[in-house]
Amino acid sequence: MQGDRAAAIVFILVSVVFWTQTSGLQYNGAIFPRAIIVFIILLSVGLFVQKTVGKGEEQKTFLPPNLGYVLFSIVIVALWIYCLDILGFIVSSILFLSILTVVIDVRKTSPLGIIQVVAIHAALVGAFWVTFHLFLLVPLPEGYLI
């Protein structure tokens, strides 16, 4: 079973989960979400039928090229967010920006190249920190370090 039909089933399942959550709500709080849930289920059934009877092209390339890099990037960004409160904005940003840059790079990065990458990101993060923290007075995450 491929992309669109699988998505239709996922939407129906998620809708059912949402529906069960409306059971304890008052009429005024439940009526609108329930109407939307019914709408989603109907549309999902429509999508499933559309793709099953063959009208409309099935989405065949759900998995992207370089999937490993996509997953790695997501994990790194999640770790980055987790570390913001621990390492602080500056340290965590320089660290994870550099990791992402080195990993995404098509070429093999030399030790000197890594130092250059860290230096560039240190300058960038520093510039942002000064701009936001000192000039614009927009709060940035703070941790045990800076």
Place this chain on the structure above:
Amino acid sequence: MIEAVANAFGHILTLKVLLMILAGLFGGLISGALPGLTATMAVALLVPFTFSMDPTEGLIVLGAIYMACIYGGAFSAILVNTPGTPSSIGTTFDGYPMAKKGEGEKAILVATFASVYGGIVGVIFLLFLSPPLANVALRFGPPEYFWMAVFGVTIISSLASKNVLKGFLGGAIGLLISTIGIAPIGGDVRFTAGYPPLQGGIELIVALIGFFCIPEVLTMVTERQKTFHIAETEHRKGLLLKTFVDVMRRQGNLLRSSIIGTVVGILPGAGGSVANLVAYNEAIRVSKTPEKFGTGEVDGIIATESSNNAVVGGGIIPLVTLGIPGAPPDAILYGVLLIHGLRPGPELFSMHSEIIFTFIMSLFVATILMLPVGVISGRLLHKTVVRIPIRFLAPVIFFLTIIGSYAIRNNITDVYIMLTLGVIGYALKRLEFHPGPITLGLILGPIGEMGFVQALLMGQMLPNKWMIFFNRPLSWVLIILSLFSLFWPLFIKKIAKGWKIKEM
């Protein structure tokens, strides 16, 4: 209105505001030049820079960024054959062939003059159409607000996706996400899974950053090997004036395309990405030499660039009159208005007319300033930014998404929500669900729910409470518009078909 416009100019024509507009234009030009970075992403990523500004200044800067970003997309389209934003897809058809023939500078100048022209037309429509429309919108009651939400979802769902079912599904998913948190009437806590930070609901800008930026940057990661070949351009003396005269002689194309852009902008939909192709198709249809299109025809660039910049003004019309964003970047402006405590909709004109007129006139000034900024710095700026490698660009965009989603409420949970919605958005993008309907659903959800439940409460007085949705003339106007929007995709398909034939 004349007094309001004069006051607005008084606010804008100060050194501080003019410098802000210039900064916004530079930011927009850089963002627009970067293939893969859409105007919506650019506006969303640069929102945090406006947090410490007052609402008027914030809107002025974001308006300038938006306008310049749409224009900046033309540079990449002409020099690299890759549209910087989807609004410039049509510009590649004639822009790049001109650049290949050594007329790159002329193509850029044509795009500049056409963009300024289109931008001005859009702003003029915004200025003169918005106040009367806002007056009509002020008569809306709960049933009308409900139907307006229905209209918004139907039209964007049908426009912004190749598959209408997927468009509606996207809109419905957005509506459902909008119901997370405390119910607007009754105060029930819904769909929070017992997690208290979700009681306040999903912050709009956080969701917009997630849905618009994360999928794009993850796509960039998958295209990490991509490099761009930049067409060389040669500077020619006297070209500026000659090109100006040449462009201005084509008033019919300029005006037609600008009006197309404005109208497409007013209809809540896919914005510049649709407008530039519709205008291009019309330019071919009207032309006496249609066979020249696609080979480096000046009229082709004029059509696409004047229409996409006219979308900016046109798209703001429904935002400030009905509270519905006309084009995806307007959704970000919607969020920014909310952050500053302003409710997008007709009340803007009655309660905050000074802010709104200053914003409109700042768009006018930004459009005018785009001319010198584009001519003097644009080409050099773009040749530089297009060379930024993906290995640096993608991490920096991640960095900006983190800052943007954190800075709104100083809350790490928002950053996690942004990433989660972004990953969901990426999966949906792989399945060809456009983020536009989802985010519009998010915006229209609270408006629709409030209207729906309040109307039902009003309907208690009637023998059949559901008749409240059908017994008012304004409701019927919106119902008819909603029905019309359902048939709009057929019209668009017909136009797209014509365009594809020409492209071949």
